[in-house]
Amino acid sequence: MITTKNRLEDLQRTCEVLQQLNPPPFEVLITADGCSDNTVNLIKHHYPQFKLIVNQTGQGSVASRAKMMQIAQGDLVLALDDDSYPEQLDCISSLINFFESRPKVAVVHFPQRTDEYPETLGQTEFGKEYSTRSFANSGACLRRDIYLQLPGFEGEFFHMYEEPDYALQCVGAGYEVLLTPIITIRHHYSTKSRASFRGHHQHARNEFWSTVMRCPMPQALLIVLYRIFSQARFITQRQGLNGLLQEPVWWWQAMQKLPYFLKKRQPLTWERYSAWLSLP
Template sequence: MLYPLVSIVSLCWNRKDDMYESLKRIREIEYENLEVIVVDNDSTDGTIEMIEREFPEVKLIKMYKNLGIEAYNVGFKNAKGKYIVIIDDDSFPKKDAIKKMVEKFEKDESLGIVAFDVRNFYKYDDIKKTDYEEKNGVEEREYLMSFNGAGAGIRKDLFEKVGFYPEEFFLYFNEPDVAIKVLDLGYKIKYFSDIVSYHKFSPKNRVSWRAPFYYTRNAFWFIWKNYPMKLALKTTIKLVYSCFYYSLEQKTNIYLKAMFSAFKDINRIKGKRKPVRLEIAENLRIPFYLSFTFYR
């Protein structure tokens, strides 16, 4: 079997040590036809200099400021591989993950996205599997799912067709926005337990306004862009209620700020509404509740 070129694309911003760890691990990957692209969102902590000095084989793309996930798209567009592997600056694929991913894609033309088993780096291989799972892997039961951006593979031509990541989101909810479009085009998203990546989940819950704000605001925009009208209206009402309820419950105004921002800046998604089929919108598992769990 001739193995096609695979592009690993990572986005970084002021995480020099994590980026170093990730690139060091990527060097150990057991797949020869590989290119590695790092898009730097204007880091000021020495990340750029470290990559240039320690990893000359990496294609480094430097942004003029922090563009959020929009910068990912610069890397995706510059990728030359048939398949793109998406990782964070604090994640990396297991040594055999790329080869296994390519084999899945090559066997099934309807497979659009391979969702990796993203494990906690700090616990590493704590998750024990049966002998059968280790040798053969186990596919998730058939249901509509998104993917984790700390470890996923996607066909480059398909990614291009759906428009890559939604640049207006800045942070968060970009994966479901891609997933719902991929599924609507008739492709499958499948999780494989034997295709692994490791992610440095924070040992402590880092409380910041950014996550609850962007999760909540982008949930509205995701709905308005992708859901059929009746379902969009119904889900919007539920989200509005949740913003008020959880603001009172958790004694914060961040959810209300995010909601008002979604309505105020609705022009940011002007011309981007393309409703998917109702069965796709109804059955894709979207964790809207995550937006309202940050201050509990």
């Protein structure tokens, strides 16, 4: 499944790779989320075998992925960005075999060769698999039956942080999230439609909301305060005083939706929550 917004060239490159997979995927789901370029026409005319969902008004990548997880027909869902794809054309066989042998694994994600970190482009060794507290939807495979048992991706997040929040749900329910080098992902990491301040604010806000929903009391109060402090420290280190002065933007956004997330509160035990926190 792929969600995309106005990155036609990146999407076309990914679609060309997906057409070469052998065995082929059962289906390819693509959500054009508020696209104003030629993305919809591209898919309809050049890749009619792919299932296209069109959001005339952008609903956000998180809500788009949540919808695709609901309507997907396969048992396993490979999540990609419009600018990422698997490097191994036989990856589907590898994924099926892996999940058949590991019934307690809810999500696997994979090493990425990415333009964001040029040193990875020539990397050949990625180490052994290990459990993690997050993953990247630019290269992960989710077991759909487990996803449907859990709250899943929170659409109100709009963009960012759905992965650690869902990993927390998985760990809380006794499942595993693993990083494994059974396949690798080529991530071109398009700089189009990436805004640093907006992305930081969305990440920080959604991390706050996740804590409200999942962390037990009284620990939630301390965790929330720590999250606010750590996000302020992070943006100050990156953007200086200007970044710090803009932190109230996400505080205000977080407070506006606080009643909604309090209603959705389903805290884990501290044992489960702290087990997730301890993961890399």
